[in-house]
Amino acid sequence: MEFLLKYLADILQGFIVTVEMTLFGVFTGLALGTLLAIGDLYGGRIVSAIISVYTEFFRGSPIIVQLFLFYYTVPSLLNTWVDGFTVGLIVFALNSAAYQKGYIKGAMAVISEDQMMAALSVGLSRVKAIFYVILPQALRIVIPAWSNEFCSLTKSTSALLVIAVKDLTSVGNMIASRSWRYVETFLFIAIIYLLWVTAVAKIADKVYERVKIPGIELSV
Amino acid sequence: MTETVMECRNLWKIYKDVVAVRDVSLQVREGEIKLIFGPSGSGKSTLLRCLAMLTPPSKGDVFLKGECLTKPGVDLNKARARIGFVFQHIYLFHHLTALGNVELALRHVLKMPKEEARKRAMEALAEVKMEKWANHYPVQLSGGQQQRVGIARALARKPDIILLDEPTSALDPELTGEVIDTLRDLAKKGTTMLIVSHEMPFAREVADEMIFFDAGTIVETGTPEHFFTNPTSERAKKFMMRLIKRTRRE
Numbered sequence: 001m002e003f004l005l006k007y008l009a010d011i012l013q014g015f016i017v018t019v020e021m022t023l024f025g026v027f028t029g030l031a032l033g034t035l036l037a038i039g040d041l042y043g044g045r046i047v048s049a050i051i052s053v054y055t056e057f058f059r060g061s062p063i064i065v066q067l068f069l070f071y072y073t074v075p076s077l078l079n080t081w082v083d084g085f086t087v088g089l090i091v092f093a094l095n096s097a098a099y100q101k102g103y104i105k106g107a108m109a110v111i112s113e114d115q116m117m118a119a120l121s122v123g124l125s126r127v128k129a130i131f132y133v134i135l136p137q138a139l140r141i142v143i144p145a146w147s148n149e150f151c152s153l154t155k156s157t158s159a160l161l162v163i164a165v166k167d168l169t170s171v172g173n174m175i176a177s178r179s180w181r182y183v184e185t186f187l188f189i190a191i192i193y194l195l196w197v198t199a200v201a202k203i204a205d206k207v208y209e210r211v212k213i214p215g216i217e218l219s220v
Numbered sequence: 221m222t223e224t225v226m227e228c229r230n231l232w233k234i235y236k237d238v239v240a241v242r243d244v245s246l247q248v249r250e251g252e253i254k255l256i257f258g259p260s261g262s263g264k265s266t267l268l269r270c271l272a273m274l275t276p277p278s279k280g281d282v283f284l285k286g287e288c289l290t291k292p293g294v295d296l297n298k299a300r301a302r303i304g305f306v307f308q309h310i311y312l313f314h315h316l317t318a319l320g321n322v323e324l325a326l327r328h329v330l331k332m333p334k335e336e337a338r339k340r341a342m343e344a345l346a347e348v349k350m351e352k353w354a355n356h357y358p359v360q361l362s363g364g365q366q367q368r369v370g371i372a373r374a375l376a377r378k379p380d381i382i383l384l385d386e387p388t389s390a391l392d393p394e395l396t397g398e399v400i401d402t403l404r405d406l407a408k409k410g411t412t413m414l415i416v417s418h419e420m421p422f423a424r425e426v427a428d429e430m431i432f433f434d435a436g437t438i439v440e441t442g443t444p445e446h447f448f449t450n451p452t453s454e455r456a457k458k459f460m461m462r463l464i465k466r467t468r469r470e
Contacts, residue, residue, distance in 0.1 A: 111314075117274055118311035122325035122373065123301025132328060137315045213315050214359045 004188055007175045014171030015192060017085070021157045021167065024089050026150050029096025034139075036101035038130060041108055051101070058098035063159045066091050071163045084163040096153050103145040107138035140211055147204035151197045168192060222250040223285065225381045225412050226271060226303075231280035233266050233436075240266040241277070242436040248381060251410045255423045258433035259459065264416045265308070267433070268385045271414070272305050285380055301329045304374030304382035308390050310366050312358040318345060318369045319354040322376045330377060344376035345369070348402045364395035368402050375406075382406075384415040420467050424448060432456040 004011070040051045058066065070091050075082045111134055119129035158169035166174075172189035176182045226248045233241035240263040248254050256264050269275040271282055273289050273296050282289045289299050312321050322344050326337035345351045348368040358366055367387055374382050387403070388396040400422050406413065407426040417423060423430060424444040432440045432447070432455070440447075440456045448464075451457045 114307075114309065114311045115313065118307065118313065120297075120300060121272060121274055121303075121305040121307075123297055123329040123377065124325065125297045128328055132324060133313055133315075137313075140315065214357050 003179050003181060004175070004185070007171075010166075010171050010175065011168070011189075011192070014166055014168040015196075017160075017166060018154065018157050018168040018193075019196070021085075021088055021092055021160065021165075022150065022154045025092030025096045025153050025157075026100075026146075028093035029100045029149075029153075030146070032093065032097035033100030033104055034135070036097060037104040037108055037138075040101065040105055042126070042130070055098040055101055058095045059102075063091070063095060063156050064162050066095060067159055067163050084160070084165040087163060088157070088160050088165050092153060092157065095156070096149060099149055099152075100142075100146065103142050103149065104138055107141040107145075108134055110141060111137045137213075140208075140213065143204060143208040143211075147201050147208075150200055150204065154193065154197050154200075222252075224249050224283075225252075225285060226414065227283040228271060228277075229281045229283075231267070231270060231282065232278045233263070233270050233275065234278040239436050241270060243280075244436075244438055245280075246431065246438065248412060248414050251412055252428045253407055253411075253413045253415065253426050254429050254431060255427040256414065256416045256431045256433050257418055257423070257459075257463075258439070262434050263436040264433050265385050268305075268383050268414070268416060272303050272383055273299060274305070297329070301325065301377060302380045304377065304379035306367070306370050306374050306382065306384040306387050308386040310358075310363075310370045310390070312366055312369055312373070314358055317355050317357055318350055318361070318372075321358075321369055322373045325373070325377055341372075341376055344372040347375060347405070348372045362395060363391045364398045367391065367399045371399075371402055371406075375411075381412045381414065384413060384417070386416050386418075388417065388419060418463060420448075420463050432459065434459075 036051050036055070039047045043051075067087065071084065071087045074087055074090065115133055115137070116126075116129055119133040120126070124132065157167055160167040161170040161173060164170075168189055172185050176185040179185065224247050227246070229245050231241055231244045232239070242263075244267060246254070256267070258264060266275065270277040273282065277290060280290070284299055284302060287299075288294070289296065312318075313324065316324065319338070319341055322341040323337050326332045326340055327334070330337075332340065342351055342354065345354055348371050350365060350368050350372060353361060353365060353369075358369070361369065371382075371384075371387070384403070388399050391399065396419065400419055403413075403415070403422070404426060415427075427444050429441055430444055430447050431438055432451070432453070434455055440451060440453045442451070447456065447460055451460055
């Protein structure tokens with residue numbers, strides 16, 4: 001596999017793009033997904049309907065279709081040229097938010113209305129109750145699901161190939177077509193994905209072990 | 221005459237086609253302990269939740285120290301901060317330690333500085349003899365200990381009144397004793413309380429007035445002696461007989 005050595009710089013570049021895309025997507029998605037979950041649960045029927053259209057779109061259409069759609073519409077909407085990398089950031093953040101909204105809402109629903117009532121009974125407002133009582137429990141419960149989302153988003157970023165962003169898969173494709181060594185190249189690429197995803201899952205497990213609270217790790 | 225702390229006038233709570241609370245009026249004065257008892261499903265919990273404005277009443281008014289809580293525009297969060305509430309199923313915040321449970325409202329409702337909130341929370345835990353367990357999470361405590369933390373959480377804000385919704389009925393019989401002891405201590409200190417309970421020996425000892433509640437409304441009120449010796453209504457008579465029998469068995 002020595003032929004790969006001369007492409008190491010490219011591979012590293014591609015890996016960094018993949019990592020940036022995934023981290024941005026998953027963390028922006030977490031923040032946005034949390035807001036969407038709160039809006040869905042407490043925002044009333046109209047807000048909830050809008051949110052459901054949003055999530056159904058992102059969960060119901062292929063990521064490649066979403067990338068194409070944004071790639072060809074965002075620049076004309078903003079009336080300026082937007083590169084594929086930026087489009088990727090936007091799409092993966094919005095896409096991940098749709099999925100994470102589901103997980104977080106589920107976790108918030110598990111933390112039943114009793115906790116909300118107890119929070120109100122001590123004089124907290126609804127907003128403060130969500131902030132100090134509901135979310136701290138929900139976000140802990142959601143970590144294992146979040147780790148899955150990370151894993152799945154990492155792999156989805158390989159779709160960036162279609163809008164010519166040089167992520168890990170796309171670099172692999174370039175190397176393979178130049179060297180004609182498809183199997184070795186993609187095997188190597190696959191191993192990099194595997195190591196990265198496993199490492200992050202391990203970190204998430206560690207974080208979960210550290211912040212989990214006796215008694216509320218149930219039912220995940 | 222001492223001041224009226226909590227009062228409701230002609231209070232109703234109607235769910236779709238069920239009347240849970242029917243035209244209830246009652247008053248609790250400063251330092252008074254009133255005890256509501258009656259068959260399960262008769263609307264006692266709903267009444268208490270309406271008084272604490274955790275469930276909006278359908279009709280009628282609730283007053284806290286003369287201030288009407290049922291008129292529009294009242295800051296209910298502020299009002300609730302002045303009412304302590306103890307739940308039958310306790311509902312401690314699972315993600316916080318005993319101390320955290322008691323401290324939360326002191327920090328974020330009363331906006332006390334950290335040190336002061338901690339000190340006040342520890343005092344409240346000491347009042348229910350739980351200061352040694354301050355750093356334990358709810359699941360690490362027994363039911364009786366959890367309920368004592370629940371009481372400390374209600375006490376810490378120094379509320380005008382504490383409403384207790386069957387504080388011992390979800391506990392094993394051997395654990396009710398410690399909670400009753402805690403309540404007895406509070407009674408001695410002159411805490412104003414409205415308690416839903418069927419602990420008859422305790423009622424006889426501390427209650428200034430007992431209220432027999434059935435089918436969503438007050439059937440009969442009187443001193444403990446009145447109920448233990450000669451209740452007027454047939455329903456109260458029957459219910460007292462059953463309770464006394466049960467207590468003897470225990």
